[in-house]
Amino acid sequence: AQSVTQLDSHVSVSEGTPVLLRCNYSSSYSPSLFWYVQHPNKGLQLLLKYTSAATLVKGINGFEAEFKKSETSFHLTKPSAHMSDAAEYFCVVSEIGTYKYIFGTGTRLKVLA
Amino acid sequence: DAGVIQSPRHEVTEMGQEVTLRCKPISGHNSLFWYRQTMMRGLELLIYFNNNVPIDDSGMPEDRFSAKMPNASFSTLKIQPSEPRDSAVYFCASTSGAVWYGYTFGSGTRLTVV
Numbered sequence: 001a002q003s004v005t006q007l008d009s010h011v012s013v014s015e016g017t018p019v020l021l022r023c024n025y026s027s028s029y030s031p032s033l034f035w036y037v038q039h040p041n042k043g044l045q046l047l048l049k050y051t052s053a054a055t056l057v058k059g060i061n062g063f064e065a066e067f068k069k070s071e072t073s074f075h076l077t078k079p080s081a082h083m084s085d086a087a088e089y090f091c092v093v094s095e096i097g098t099y100k101y102i103f104g105t106g107t108r109l110k111v112l113a
Numbered sequence: 114d115a116g117v118i119q120s121p122r123h124e125v126t127e128m129g130q131e132v133t134l135r136c137k138p139i140s141g142h143n144s145l146f147w148y149r150q151t152m153m154r155g156l157e158l159l160i161y162f163n164n165n166v167p168i169d170d171s172g173m174p175e176d177r178f179s180a181k182m183p184n185a186s187f188s189t190l191k192i193q194p195s196e197p198r199d200s201a202v203y204f205c206a207s208t209s210g211a212v213w214y215g216y217t218f219g220s221g222t223r224l225t226v227v
Binding site for chain 2: 045046099101
């Protein structure tokens with residue numbers, strides 16, 4: 001069965017410092033992995049996705065994530081946080097050939113001035 | 114492209130009343146999903162349509178909930194009668210074919226049942 005664990009419910013960083021949001025997954029087959037961002041009172045927006053191509057995936061707004069099969073991880077990073085990055089971030093796993101998303105519980109990112 | 118359009122953005126209703134939420138997916142997308150988001154339970158898939166046909170409604174909490182997709186450009190989620198525990202943000206999402214393309218979510222409808 002598929003599952004995804006976001007290891008931190010809240011992360012605080014100072015503006016201009018690196019961001020690391022951690023995600024571990026469990027999947028029997030080749031997973032598709034996604035990161036979505038949700039700003040307050042907004043819908044979810046796709047940041048990036050991994051679908052068995054390059055293991056280092058670049059997304060929008062300077063975010064990237066690396067698929068590490070040996071560690072079953074898909075951590076989200078950004079070199080330098082911006083105030084506008086403050087939001088909730090969801091890690092999602094789906095198996096190729098299925099339609100279901102399994103959402104993590106979310107990580108709320110706070111960016112301090 | 115206007116994205117996935119949901120209406121209304123906010124709905125406040127009294128317990129026992131019927132509530133209808135609406136969704137217009139992106140043109141050309143053939144898969145549509147209704148999700149519910151609460152603090153306690155996070156994001157829950159309620160129902161999935163493919164080519165206007167309901168494929169999986171196992172997430173619909175009870176018979177008070179029903180969803181329809183009469184054509185490729187419109188879907189509704191109805192709650193009758195509504196209860197306070199239905200208060201949540203309801204999201205519609207669509208995608209074209211393979212779900213690994215990623216979903217496009219609407220901005221959601223915040224439902225409050227008093």
